[in-house]
Amino acid sequence: MILTWNVIKWLLITIVVINEIAALFTVFREKRDIAATWAWLLVLLLLPVVGFIIYAFLGRKLPQRRLERIKSQTQLKLKQAVDRQKVQFQNMPKPKHSTAQMYRRTVMLFQSLDNAFLTRHNNVKVYIDGDKLFQQLFADIEAAQKSINIEFYTIYNDQIGNELRTLLEQKAAEGVEIRVLYDSWGSMGVRSDFYNGLRKRGGYATPFLMTHSNFIDFRLNYRDHRKIVVIDGKIGYVGGFNIGDQYLGRVKKFGPWRDTHLRIIGGGVYSLQQRFIRDWNASVKHQESRIKHFRRFFPEIKLDKSQLRNETSLQIVSSGPESPQENIKLGYLRLINAATDHIWIQTPYLIPDDSVIDALQVAAHSGVDVRIMVPCKPDHPFVYRATQYYARVLANHDITIYFYENGFLHAKTIMIDGRMASVGSANLDFRSFKLNFEINSFIYDRNMTDKLEQIFVNDIRSSRVITPEMFANQSRWLRFKQTFSRLLSPIL
Missing domain, CATH: 3.30.870.10 (Endonuclease Chain A)
Known part of the structure; x- marks a missing residue:
């Protein structure tokens, strides 16, 4: 009996050691940002064997040959039109009106990042x-x-x-x-x-x-x-x-x-x-x-x-892991940083990276009215708990958080100052920024932005404001689940 327990003990130690060596090799053999690296180390080290099964689903990158398929596709003749448009914008006199300046800078950003043509x-x-x-x-x-x-x-x-x-x-x-x-x-x-x-x-x-x-x-x-x-x-x-x-x-x-x-x-x-x-x-x-x-x-x-x-x-902007930069996220940052009056956001998944969190906090503390609306119910448990965590963090920085209660909110919209907006497939989360192939329309039009903002106002009637005090009164168990899910946010 003693011999059997000794065998089991050494077998478990061997598994743990092999697991730790394999975890280090697996995580560091591919280039990742620091947050994702630590998140995967946490999963692989704390969940021996099981962590590698999770990694098989969530951690493996696409083979380079598949990404090359996307990269190798030409942008047809629209790229020539974009190149001509770039030159026109560069040669135009600097507009005096603030809205025109905002439009121009945003258009030029997407022309540079994604060869996005302004229509x-x-x-x-x-x-x-x-x-x-x-x-x-x-x-x-x-x-x-x-x-x-x-x-x-x-x-x-x-x-x-x-x-x-x-x-x-x-x-x-x-x-x-x-x-x-x-x-x-x-x-x-x-x-x-x-x-x-x-x-x-x-x-x-x-x-x-x-x-x-x-x-x-x-x-x-x-x-x-x-x-x-x-x-x-x-x-x-x-x-x-x-x-x-x-x-x-x-x-x-x-x-x-x-x-x-x-x-x-x-x-x-x-x-x-x-x-x-x-x-x-x-x-x-x-x-x-x-x-x-x-x-x-x-x-x-x-x-x-x-x-x-x-x-x-408008401009149609796409992003994906084949691109060296996160085009749509940079577009979101451009809108957030350009706002002087208000920023209204709807997203089913609120798991922003540090750059977006900082931009939202700077805007809110600068007197910009920042409002974010998320669903009141989950469709993915860990993702929802992480969303709650970031909602709590942002609520503590003078950002109004709404929980939409009339069903499930799946809209991905951003409106700023009644002047610019974005509607598309990209959520405000790591997955949309880094891991998925996404597409958004960035809109330069007061009338259309006003329509989208009116929709937001109507949705407020079906929503509940969640204050910092309400977050503070949540149970310890719920807050633990939120905090733990947040640790996994780079890979959710």
């Missing part, structure tokens, strides 16, 4: 209700004559997912070019054969940069979180909604779903189309499946008089 003539409509959004989207798809390009993180095999698939099969049978790009993890449960009917009718569907099986490639990181639809090269959609019944409030767990999405007609559609084509060409396995003849995907777009009366200037 001035766009008709933009905001959707916050899933039923109305999908009604309009399906109507636009039904009216399509030439092409439909769709890219989503999530397309579920449920009622709305099957309705979309049936409609796409119908349009493919009519001769419309159909391409569907989906994330294999975000669309969990949907196998490749879900799209066999579409393929039989001449359409195409493929997973983004990944294998067709999550059992073979089970990374939770580096996912395609973008939501893009482009119809006939003339109508575009971008925002926070995915394709699934929960996004129409049909899932009891979440209740009513509150999100924000844009429908765009105008030059901004060209940027959405370019992003889709680059993602598509990087994802398909065979050369013959790539889009090579681009001209037909970029037709001339003409707005009628009613649309021109409400035109909006």
Whole structure:
């Protein structure tokens, strides 16, 4: 009996030692920022063996060859237009009006970071209700004559997912070019054969940069979180909604779903189309499946008089782990630092890095009205507890925190000073900044920003302010869960 316990003891010691050596090798063999390095060391050292299983899902980076697929995709002829636009902006006299100066500096930032083209003539409509959004989207798809390009993180095999698939099969049978790009993890449960009917009718569907099986490639990181639809090269959609019944409030767990999405007609559609084509060409396995003849995907777009009366200037900005800088996060910082009156933010996940926290605190202590709205319920337990932790930290720095209580808040919006705004797929968290492929629309228009701010004001009526005193009165156990989750924030 004594011999057996000695064997078990030495076996456990051996496992711990091997685990510690393996943890150090695993974490330091790949370049990471300091926060992520310490977070993974904590997981791997405190959870022997189990930590490596977690790492297999959350820690492994994409193979370089896959990132090269994205990097190698040319930006088509839009890059030439961006280069010309850069020169024009540099040669323009410095504007005297503060708003014009703000616009110019932000535009130049995205031109430099992402070769993002500024489009001035766009008709933009905001959707916050899933039923109305999908009604309009399906109507636009039904009216399509030439092409439909769709890219989503999530397309579920449920009622709305099957309705979309049936409609796409119908349009493919009519001769419309159909391409569907989906994330294999975000669309969990949907196998490749879900799209066999579409393929039989001449359409195409493929997973983004990944294998067709999550059992073979089970990374939770580096996912395609973008939501893009482009119809006939003339109508575009971008925002926070995915394709699934929960996004129409049909899932009891979440209740009513509150999100924000844009429908765009105008030059901004060209940027959405370019992003889709680059993602598509990087994802398909065979050369013959790539889009090579681009001209037909970029037709001339003409707005009628009613649309021109409400035109909006915007830039479409994308970011992802293939880029050396965090484009959308830098855009968020630009907006926060440019604000002089107010900053209003909606995000389902509030897990900002130090640079964003510092920027928000500087703004609040400088007299800027900073308000942040997050959901009152979780969809991911650790992520939600980390969100609560950062909400508590920011509430202690004169930042107003709202918990939205009428269902689940999934909108990703930032509005500043009634002058600029951002709507897209990127959350205010590490994952969107560093790990996912994201896309946002940055808007330079008072009227559109005012609409978004009115939506925020309306949402306040369904929200509860959480004060520093209320956070202080939370139980010790809840605060422990929040603090522990915060330690994992770089990898959540």
